[in-house]
Amino acid sequence: xxxxxxxxxxxxxxxxxxxxxxxxxxxxxxxxxxxxxxxxxxxxxxxxxxxxxxxxxxxxxxxxxxxxxxxxxxxxxxxxxxxxxxxxxxxxxxxxxxxxxxxxxxxxxxxxxxxxxxxxxxxxxxxxxxxxxxxxxxxxxxxxxxxxxxxxxxxxxxxxxxxxxxxxxxxxxxxxxxxxxxxxxxxxxxxxxxxxxxxxxxxxxxxxxxxxxxxxxxxxxxxxxxxxxxxxxxxxxxxxxxxxxxxxxxxxxxxxxxxxxxxxxxxxxxxxxxxxxxxxxxxxxxxxxxxxxxxxxxxxxxxxxxxxxxxxxxxxxxxxxxxxxxxxxx
Ligand code: BDR
Ligand code: CA
Numbered sequence: 133x134x135x136x137x138x139x140x141x142x143x144x145x146x147x148x149x150x151x152x153x154x155x156x157x158x159x160x161x162x163x164x165x166x167x168x169x170x171x172x173x174x175x176x177x178x179x180x181x182x183x184x185x186x187x188x189x190x191x192x193x194x195x196x197x198x199x200x201x202x203x204x205x206x207x208x209x210x211x212x213x214x215x216x217x218x219x220x221x222x223x224x225x226x227x228x229x230x231x232x233x234x235x236x237x238x239x240x241x242x243x244x245x246x247x248x249x250x251x252x253x254x255x256x257x258x259x260x261x262x263x264x265x266x267x268x269x270x271x272x273x274x275x276x277x278x279x280x281x282x283x284x285x286x287x288x289x290x291x292x293x294x295x296x297x298x299x300x301x302x303x304x305x306x307x308x309x310x311x312x313x314x315x316x317x318x319x320x321x322x323x324x325x326x327x328x329x330x331x332x333x334x335x336x337x338x339x340x341x342x343x344x345x346x347x348x349x350x351x352x353x354x355x356x357x358x359x360x361x362x363x364x365x366x367x368x369x370x371x372x373x374x375x376x377x378x379x380x381x382x383x384x385x386x387x388x389x390x391x392x393x394x395x396x397x398x399x400x401x402x403x404x405x406x407x408x409x410x411x412x413x414x415x416x417x418x419x420x421x422x423x424x425x426x427x428x429x430x431x432x433x434x435x436x437x438x439x440x441x442x443x444x445x446x447x448x449x450x451x452x453x454x455x456x457x458x459x460x461x462x
Contacts, residue, residue, distance in 0.1 A: 140167035141389050142256055143286075144246060146205070147381070148176025148263030149187040150217070150224020151365045155358065155382040155443070156262055157190040161199055162446050165389050169249055169257060171202045172242035176263035176308055177217045178224040180207050184237060186223075189230045192455040193357045197236065205242025205267040209309035217304055220368045226360035228459035246271045250281035258284040260388055261316075262381035264305050265289070269312035272319045284323035288384040289313065290402065290415025292430055294330030299412070303329040306404050307413030313404040317427055324428040325394075326402060327387060328415075333380040336434040340376040341366070343440065347447055353462045355447045360460060379443070386439050387431060396433040399426035 145160050145168055147153045160168035171187050173180070187202050208214045218224075238245065246267065250257055259282055261268055268285070271278045289305040290313075296302040306313045317324070327333070339347070344366065348359035366377045387394050401424035405414040418424045453462055 138165045141165050141258070142167040142169055142253065143258040143260050143388060144170045144172055144249060145385065146172045146174055146242070146259060146261045146263060146267050147187065148174055149183045149190070150177035150221040151361050152379050152381040153177065153262055154186055154190045154225070154361050155379060156385045157187060158194060158354065158446055159382050159385050159389070161191065161194045161196045162449055163389055163442070168200050170200050170245050172205050172245055172267055173203065174205045174242070174263045174267045175207050175209065175214050176305065177221050182223050185230060185232060186225045188232045188236055189225060189228060189457055192230060193353060193451065193453045193457060193460070195451045195454045197454045201238040201245070202236065203238045203240055203242040203245040206270055209264060209266050210269060210311045212309065215308050217298070220365055222364040226363055226459070228360050228457050230455055230457045233455070242267045243270045243274060247275050247278055250278060254281040255283055257282065258286060258388055260286045260385050262288045262384055264309040265312040265316045266309045269315040272315055279319050279321055282321055284325065284388070285316070285321045286325045286327070286384050286388045288327045288380045290326060290328050290404070290417065291330040292328045292332070292417050292432070294328070296414070297329055301411040302413030303415065306415055310404045310406045310413040314406055317402050317404060325387065325397070326428050326430045327380060327384040328430065329380060332431055332434060333378055333383065334374065336436040336439070337379045337383040338374070338376040339379065339440060344377045347444055350447050352448060352450055353453055353460065354449060354451055356462070357460055358447055382443065383434060383439055386442060387434065390442070393435045393439055394431050395435050397429045397431045400428055400430045401426050402428045402430070
């Protein structure tokens with residue numbers, strides 16, 4: 133804490149904004165220590181322009197239209213056809229929609245924004261990557277010195293010797309662009325932190341329906357927005373035996389902003405399967421028993437109670453949406 137308030141954490145949020153990605157954006161906008169410098173968009177969960185709209189709508193509902201630029205990035209994986217998760221997320225926003233004001237989305241490409249911001253502030257800015265890793269891999273390919281300029285990389289992806297979610301072997305973000313993920317893990321970034329699907333999200337990033345309903349009834353526009361964002365995914369998750377609303381992306385950002393939420397983590401060597409079709413995107417996570425040089429810290433346990441208490445505080449914030457959002461009662 134400084135005399136001027138808490139020390140703020142600068143970062144770029146790289147996202148495929150649908151459902152919990154938008155919750156992560158809310159953390160980026162409203163958490164007192166968050167200093168979100170840019171939102172960069174990557175192909176992932178739902179249609180690219182739906183994702184852009186979902187991000188813009190999240191800025192609007194929080195009354196933070198001018199908070200930071202939104203940049204369109206890579207619209208497909210490095211070498212593969214795009215695979216969506218619209219069966220899980222619908223349109224990613226529960227049918228809400230909004231007209232994006234002219235000029236709200238930057239004309240600078242996401243990869244160039246990453247390169248420029250880290251050149252202006254070398255060693256200061258972290259990346260929080262909550263979608264496929266295509267933009268980050270493209271930045272590495274375009275300018276190798278990018279790697280040295282990034283403070284840390286927080287990644288939502290993979291499972292730690294556990295279940296996948298898009299296939300039995302693979303978690304969605306790594307499955308969509310496994311080549312990009314492998315480039316990022318091999319790049320030599322100084323401090324890579326991984327928040328996994330299984331077991332971490334399924335245990336510590338999971339909000340049981342009874343608790344979910346308490347949050348959705350807080351009575352604020354943000355709480356109503358949250359319900360619209362998450363209802364579809366909650367119904368999907370319950371239909372496949374996941375007992376609650378899943379929050380992997382917002383948990384990833386929260387771990388950067390509030391490191392005390394990380395209760396346990398260990399060094400691992402992480403590699404992502406690129407050659408097998410059967411296990412495409414599988415994250416091979418070798419712990420210290422094996423003779424491999426670690427390239428990441430994998431979060432093994434998080435303080436779920438403290439994380440969801442933060443989410444509750446955030447959704448309790450009274451905001452007046454800056455623009456009309458169709459489908460949201462305010
Ligand atoms: C990840 O995939 C997406 O559907 C979510 O936004 C999250 O980033 C979970 O596998
Ligand atoms: Ca995501």
